[in-house]
Amino acid sequence: ERPHIGLIGLGVMGKSLALNMASKGIPVSVYNRDFKDVEVDIAKNFAAEHEETYIFPWFNDLQKFVASLPKPRNIMIMVKAGAAVDAVINELLPVLDAGDLIIDGGNSHFKDTAKRIKMLGEKDIYFLGTGISGGEEGALKGPSIMPGGSKVAYERAGEVLEKIAARDPWGDACCTYIGPEGSGHFVKMLHNGIEYGEMQLIAEFYHLLRFFCGMDTSAIADLFAEWNTELRSYLLEISIDILRQKEENDYLLDKILDVAGQKGTGGWSTEAALELGVPLDTITAAVLARNLSAFKADRIKASKKYHFKTVGENVPSREELFRVYRSVMIINHSIGFELLRAASKEYNWDLNLSEIARIWTGGCIIKSGFMEELVNIFKDHHSHLLLQDKISDELKNINFAKVLSFALENACPMPLTSAAATYLFGFSSQQSSANMIQAQRDYFGAHTFERIDKNRGEFFHFNWKKPD
Numbered sequence: 001e002r003p004h005i006g007l008i009g010l011g012v013m014g015k016s017l018a019l020n021m022a023s024k025g026i027p028v029s030v031y032n033r034d035f036k037d038v039e040v041d042i043a044k045n046f047a048a049e050h051e052e053t054y055i056f057p058w059f060n061d062l063q064k065f066v067a068s069l070p071k072p073r074n075i076m077i078m079v080k081a082g083a084a085v086d087a088v089i090n091e092l093l094p095v096l097d098a099g100d101l102i103i104d105g106g107n108s109h110f111k112d113t114a115k116r117i118k119m120l121g122e123k124d125i126y127f128l129g130t131g132i133s134g135g136e137e138g139a140l141k142g143p144s145i146m147p148g149g150s151k152v153a154y155e156r157a158g159e160v161l162e163k164i165a166a167r168d169p170w171g172d173a174c175c176t177y178i179g180p181e182g183s184g185h186f187v188k189m190l191h192n193g194i195e196y197g198e199m200q201l202i203a204e205f206y207h208l209l210r211f212f213c214g215m216d217t218s219a220i221a222d223l224f225a226e227w228n229t230e231l232r233s234y235l236l237e238i239s240i241d242i243l244r245q246k247e248e249n250d251y252l253l254d255k256i257l258d259v260a261g262q263k264g265t266g267g268w269s270t271e272a273a274l275e276l277g278v279p280l281d282t283i284t285a286a287v288l289a290r291n292l293s294a295f296k297a298d299r300i301k302a303s304k305k306y307h308f309k310t311v312g313e314n315v316p317s318r319e320e321l322f323r324v325y326r327s328v329m330i331i332n333h334s335i336g337f338e339l340l341r342a343a344s345k346e347y348n349w350d351l352n353l354s355e356i357a358r359i360w361t362g363g364c365i366i367k368s369g370f371m372e373e374l375v376n377i378f379k380d381h382h383s384h385l386l387l388q389d390k391i392s393d394e395l396k397n398i399n400f401a402k403v404l405s406f407a408l409e410n411a412c413p414m415p416l417t418s419a420a421a422t423y424l425f426g427f428s429s430q431q432s433s434a435n436m437i438q439a440q441r442d443y444f445g446a447h448t449f450e451r452i453d454k455n456r457g458e459f460f461h462f463n464w465k466k467p468d
């Protein structure tokens with residue numbers, strides 16, 4: 001018998017997922033909370049809207065909804081992350097039975113997920129913290145799905161999740177068991193972190209070309225389209241559509257306010273990196289670039305005070321721009337996957353980076369030709385991506401300076417490209433600047449240092465003095 005799913009939360013994602021499941025022959029009952037003071041019944045309307053195609057038993061009463069589901073129950077919740085997830089779990093708890101399963105498909109924080117798995121596990125209720133990427137269209141036609149929790153819970157829900165997921169280029173489902181605890185939501189968080197980086201990369205190259213290289217919007221679209229025959233990046237593809245979109249005679253993009261926010265997953269990735277003590281330069285730069293964009297009023301005032309000289313010469317060639325663009329993309333992915341590796345080690349999650357790359361080759365926002373390359377690279381090699389010969393052979397000849405010096409000479413901010421190049425230069429330097437940091441720490445705080453002429457693990461303090 002096919003597993004029956006009860007779906008809570010008919011927002012953008014919930015509606016699309018319900019339709020996706022129904023289209024695959026999976027029986028779905030739907031529930032959305034009802035507003036007593038408003039004359040809208042979301043679940044009823046949703047079922048009515050689709051009654052000619054599918055039968056959705058609908059409910060606006062949670063108890064009746066739960067009672068209607070066959071046992072053991074499989075309930076997917078698609079509500080806003082945070083307090084709403086706790087509110088739904090607390091309402092569900094009194095009416096659930098041992099053996100029931102909750103799948104949280106929202107963007108919950110991985111630490112919240114770990115706590116919920118533990119709390120519900122004590123009541124013999126299974127909980128899968130499941131990242132779902134692909135936006136509204138992905139949810140409808142096949143998203144990339146990242147479920148984490150117990151293996152037993154995955155065995156219960158895996159069949160449905162794999163059925164509704166996108167297919168990778170080899171025909172397999174873009175869904176795999178990620179690992180225990182909050183690992184599924186951690187991987188989804190990092191997916192979004194890489195997405196922040198890729199979005200900023202496209203945005204700052206567009207900005208450079210449009211406002212500093214004198215290219216018009218349609219020429220930029222054509223250039224990106226040329227690049228995308230090799231890159232096959234979904235984000236670049238939609239950005240080309242965006243560049244070409246007109247409203248009456250004007251480009252719509254020119255009418256959009258240049259202020260972006262960030263809520264959750266991008267910043268959470270940075271927090272996770274700080275906690276694990278690993279770098280996250282590009283993703284963090286992308287988050288902070290959005291934060292800076294929000295200071296529009298001050299930016300306008302400052303633009304009237306500062307008039308940096310612009311040189312405008314030595315415009316990088318199309319080929320130089322492309323090579324730097326692709327290199328930054330590689331570095332951004334490398335930084336993201338290295339955070340996954342560090343988390344896997346620290347939390348004993350045993351993450352399979354090749355499998356994670358594979359489920360990101362379809363359905364999700366960061367699918368690209370490079371993601372397909374990563375599936376094989378991570379299958380065969382288990383050290384840092386930037387140490388792989390295939391990658392270092394490409395990156396070692398890239399002229400970052402050509403693009404970045406042009407940007408600096410013209411006061412064009414390229415936070416992501418700068419962060420990526422700086423990371424690569426730092427990662428590939430035998431001599432870092434940290435000897436000076438260690439000396440300073442020992443000078444003012446007697447924090448001690450290790451010496452290159454002694455064994456690692458031996459610490460020395462020096463009695464620093466001002467020279468006479």
Ligand code: NBP
Binds near residue numbers: 032080133
């Ligand atoms: P929406 O804002 O479209 O829908 C949120 C749903 O949560 C609505 O059904 C809402 O009910 C329900 N809800 C809230 Br809010 N508080 C509730 C509560 N206390 N009790 C019961 N239901 C409650 O969000 P969405 O875009 O569908 O996103 C859902 C989750 O999926 C989020 O975690 C989001 O980050 C994640 N996600 C979204 C996307 C995307 O592209 N949109 C992609 C991937 C993941 P109401 O209608 O009665 O207010």
